[in-house]
Amino acid sequence: MKGGLVLTKLFSRTTTVFLFLVVLVLLGASSYTYVQDRKLQSISLGALRMASWNLAQLDNEAGDFTLQLRLMARGVGDPDELMLRYDILWSRYDYLLTSQESSPTREHDDNEARLAALFAEFKALEQPIEVIIKTGSGLWSPVVKAWEGQKSDIRRLVSGNFVGDETSRLMASVQESHNRLANLRMVTLVALAAVFVYFALAMMFIRRQSRMDPVTGLPNSNYLRTVRRVSTQKTIVTCEIRQFQLVRSDFGDKGANELSQAFVSRLRQCLLPGDELIQIAQSEFVMFLELRDGAGVEQTARELVEVTNFDWHQSGSVLHISAVFGLDPPCDGDNADWPNRYQRAHRALAQAHMENRSFYINGEELRRRIAEDAQIHSGLIRFFNQEASPLSLHLAYQPIVSASDQSYLTGAEVLLRCHHDTLGFIPPNRVVDLCERLGQGHALGRWVFREAAGETGYLYRELGFRGHISINLNPAMMTDKLADDVKTLLIDGGIPPSSICMEITEDNAALEFGVINDLVAQLHKLGVSFALDDFGTGHSSLQYVRELKVDRLKIDRCFVEGIEHSKDKARFLGSIIAMAEQADMKSVVEGVETEAQWNLVRELGGTLIQGFYLHKPMPIQNYTRLLFDLATDYPKNSVSDTDSSED
Amino acid sequence: MKWLTGFFVIAFAFVSGQAGAAPALEITDGVETLVLDRKELEALPQTTIRTVSPYFVGKTEFSGPTLQHVVEHFGASGATNITLTALNDYSVAGGFDEVLSMDAVVATRRNGDTMTVRQRGPFWVILPLSDRPDLDNQSYHQFMVWQLNRIELTR
Numbered sequence: 001m002k003g004g005l006v007l008t009k010l011f012s013r014t015t016t017v018f019l020f021l022v023v024l025v026l027l028g029a030s031s032y033t034y035v036q037d038r039k040l041q042s043i044s045l046g047a048l049r050m051a052s053w054n055l056a057q058l059d060n061e062a063g064d065f066t067l068q069l070r071l072m073a074r075g076v077g078d079p080d081e082l083m084l085r086y087d088i089l090w091s092r093y094d095y096l097l098t099s100q101e102s103s104p105t106r107e108h109d110d111n112e113a114r115l116a117a118l119f120a121e122f123k124a125l126e127q128p129i130e131v132i133i134k135t136g137s138g139l140w141s142p143v144v145k146a147w148e149g150q151k152s153d154i155r156r157l158v159s160g161n162f163v164g165d166e167t168s169r170l171m172a173s174v175q176e177s178h179n180r181l182a183n184l185r186m187v188t189l190v191a192l193a194a195v196f197v198y199f200a201l202a203m204m205f206i207r208r209q210s211r212m213d214p215v216t217g218l219p220n221s222n223y224l225r226t227v228r229r230v231s232t233q234k235t236i237v238t239c240e241i242r243q244f245q246l247v248r249s250d251f252g253d254k255g256a257n258e259l260s261q262a263f264v265s266r267l268r269q270c271l272l273p274g275d276e277l278i279q280i281a282q283s284e285f286v287m288f289l290e291l292r293d294g295a296g297v298e299q300t301a302r303e304l305v306e307v308t309n310f311d312w313h314q315s316g317s318v319l320h321i322s323a324v325f326g327l328d329p330p331c332d333g334d335n336a337d338w339p340n341r342y343q344r345a346h347r348a349l350a351q352a353h354m355e356n357r358s359f360y361i362n363g364e365e366l367r368r369r370i371a372e373d374a375q376i377h378s379g380l381i382r383f384f385n386q387e388a389s390p391l392s393l394h395l396a397y398q399p400i401v402s403a404s405d406q407s408y409l410t411g412a413e414v415l416l417r418c419h420h421d422t423l424g425f426i427p428p429n430r431v432v433d434l435c436e437r438l439g440q441g442h443a444l445g446r447w448v449f450r451e452a453a454g455e456t457g458y459l460y461r462e463l464g465f466r467g468h469i470s471i472n473l474n475p476a477m478m479t480d481k482l483a484d485d486v487k488t489l490l491i492d493g494g495i496p497p498s499s500i501c502m503e504i505t506e507d508n509a510a511l512e513f514g515v516i517n518d519l520v521a522q523l524h525k526l527g528v529s530f531a532l533d534d535f536g537t538g539h540s541s542l543q544y545v546r547e548l549k550v551d552r553l554k555i556d557r558c559f560v561e562g563i564e565h566s567k568d569k570a571r572f573l574g575s576i577i578a579m580a581e582q583a584d585m586k587s588v589v590e591g592v593e594t595e596a597q598w599n600l601v602r603e604l605g606g607t608l609i610q611g612f613y614l615h616k617p618m619p620i621q622n623y624t625r626l627l628f629d630l631a632t633d634y635p636k637n638s639v640s641d642t643d644s645s646e647d
Numbered sequence: 648m649k650w651l652t653g654f655f656v657i658a659f660a661f662v663s664g665q666a667g668a669a670p671a672l673e674i675t676d677g678v679e680t681l682v683l684d685r686k687e688l689e690a691l692p693q694t695t696i697r698t699v700s701p702y703f704v705g706k707t708e709f710s711g712p713t714l715q716h717v718v719e720h721f722g723a724s725g726a727t728n729i730t731l732t733a734l735n736d737y738s739v740a741g742g743f744d745e746v747l748s749m750d751a752v753v754a755t756r757r758n759g760d761t762m763t764v765r766q767r768g769p770f771w772v773i774l775p776l777s778d779r780p781d782l783d784n785q786s787y788h789q790f791m792v793w794q795l796n797r798i799e800l801t802r
Contacts, residue, residue: 050785061735084670087764088735088794094765101701101788 441476453493557591
């Protein structure tokens with residue numbers, strides 16, 4: 001993490017701005033030297049030649065004038081020739097000072113000022129010369145003297161310009177430009193190298209940033225994508241926080257992030273050196289775990305589950321947090337490559353989710369289970385479509401009797417039985433779960449309704465049987481369509497509404513109480529009653545009893561177990577029955593399996609009893625036969641009014 | 648006839664030279680020599696050109712006979728080279744056809760005015776740089792002789 005800090009500082013705003021300024025200064029310096037060197041370039045060789053030439057001409061013409069002047073001084077000169085040379089020199093000065101062509105000559109150094117000064121001095125000679133010629137005085141010496149001075153100035157100008165100064169100055173300029181370029185090149189090279197290093201680091205930084213979760217600092221899904229290989233000796237674990245969306249909706253993104261961090265710190269407790277923890281979403285994680293000494297994969301899984309099971313305190317409220325894990329244990333052999341293993345870990349996670357377990361370990365069992373699920377599912381679809389199917393559903397009826405009279409049969413609970421040609425008997429829970437999971441829940445519920453009415457309708461229509469028929473409602477049935485389904489399938493199928501009892505479990509009542517109570521009220525209007533099944537096994541049981549407007553309470557078998565050995569347990573069961581009575585509910589005690597239990601429950605009184613001791617679930621034929629048995633009594637048409645008056 | 652005219656001109660030039668008048672233009676092929684003053688040059692067919700130059704900003708108007716006319720007037724035949732010389736002894740030489748192909752004008756006036764020696768006159772070889780941009784470079788500029796004094800034709 002220390003390297004990360006250095007990188008973060010390296011890419012802070014200050015550093016970036018500083019570097020930007022450095023580059024800007026370099027750019028400025030480059031532009032400056034470019035402009036400087038452009039100036040140098042503008043001194044073309046041609047212009048230089050022209051300048052030299054012009055100055056050489058000036059020297060020549062001055063020489064011609066000197067010659068004429070000396071001749072005049074000796075009295076052998078020609079005044080016209082003198083004036084011609086004077087004019088020619090005059091025109092040279094004019095040319096040097098005004099002509100476009102001679103501008104390089106002027107512009108060099110202080111040439112222009114020197115030329116202008118010389119020209120002025122030269123013009124000053126005109127008048128004395130004219131006077132001497134006109135008067136013929138022959139007094140040339142002051143003029144000659146003045147001119148000799150000018151002449152040596154011209155010499156100095158000419159030689160200074162192109163013998164010593166000009167060339168060396170030019171060379172110096174070129175050298176300077178070279179040095180400047182070399183320096184600049186050096187600086188640019190260094191700067192380029194620095195910028196290159198900076199960019200390389202920036203790339204590293206960005207890669208690192210993009211592979212890290214900003215909240216927890218863990219490697220993220222981008223990192224996971226770069227994973228090509230995971231040792232076959234490592235366990236791959238996928239993990240998801242349960243109900244994370246609720247946290248987000250209740251506590252916002254900030255709360256969700258805090259939970260993520262809390263969760264990660266707990267997961268970290270389980271990590272050993274060499275383990276990896278990757279966060280692929282706010283609530284999803286992947287781990288690569290080394291083999292634990294002396295601990296199996298299952299034990300590791302249990303540790304993980306335990307560590308991540310905690311109460312999260314947040315702004316005054318407490319939330320219970322738990323997670324689901326899917327594991328792919330170390331493996332050798334064919335499908336041991338990373339993508340396959342990752343997929344298998346996910347499959348285990350998905351299965352754990354579906355079966356509401358806290359973890360699943362990929363293995364033969366999971367594979368078989370998934371394969372079986374697929375077989376069952378396709379069998380169910382065929383069965384519901386009334387096609388030939390290896391799977392068939394049946395109904396069984398478990399009679400419920402009065403505690404006060406074991407031969408008085410008050411009705412029966414309809415139970416689902418499932419048989420598969422190759423898989424054999426399949427537990428009904430599994431069928432219901434599968435149907436719910438795979439969208440067949442409603443079809444299943446309707447099939448049960450139709451089948452139950454088909455099998456028992458005869459009893460109600462022909463025999464005047466008025467015992468109740470208790471049917472478990474799977475969650476998918478708990479919709480607005482329920483009243484319609486009951487009417488068209490059960491009531492129209494011949495079962496009187498007062499004999500119909502819908503059983504809901506605490507788990508599927510986990511919907512909102514308001515919604516359930518609306519359904520209950522709709523069906524109450526038809527005369528249908530409700531029972532709360534498996535009472536006492538879920539969370540907040542008493543709250544359900546208080547909130548739900550049900551007519552019966554089916555007390556779970558766990559409250560019956562052991563009552564024959566423990567008075568406390570018996571008393572406890574009694575108090576539950578008493579409580580149900582207080583709440584105007586009839587209680588049905590489930591799971592009465594021995595005579596001792598039967599006797600004890602009967603003593604508690606006022607209840608109905610369901611259990612193996614008296615009647616096991618049976619096919620409709622046996623149930624019908626039981627009703628036909630002369631020893632059996634049951635609610636009949638004539639007494640149905642009193643029976644149903646309980647509701 | 649031409650011969651005779653030449654003679655008179657030489658004689659006149661000699662006289663006027665002695666009198667301190669403006670310098671004249673001497674044309675020679677080594678055998679014959681013809682001296683022309685401004686009036687004589689302006690008696691020849693005149694050409695006026697407006698052109699840029701290395702000497703003045705913008706375009707300047709020059710007028711005078713073309714070099715072609717001057718040379719024809721002299722009656723040169725069979726010349727292969729031409730040398731232009733100035734009062735300051737500057738001289739430039741070139742192939743006869745090459746130099747004539749430059750459409751040079753022996754200007755006697757700038758912007759309608761005659762030119763003194765101080766103004767780089769009285770005669771100035773001007774090339775039509777504006778009309779013939781191909782001539783606008785150093786190697787042709789050297790033919791733009793000011794204070795033109797002498798034209799020498801050689802074989």
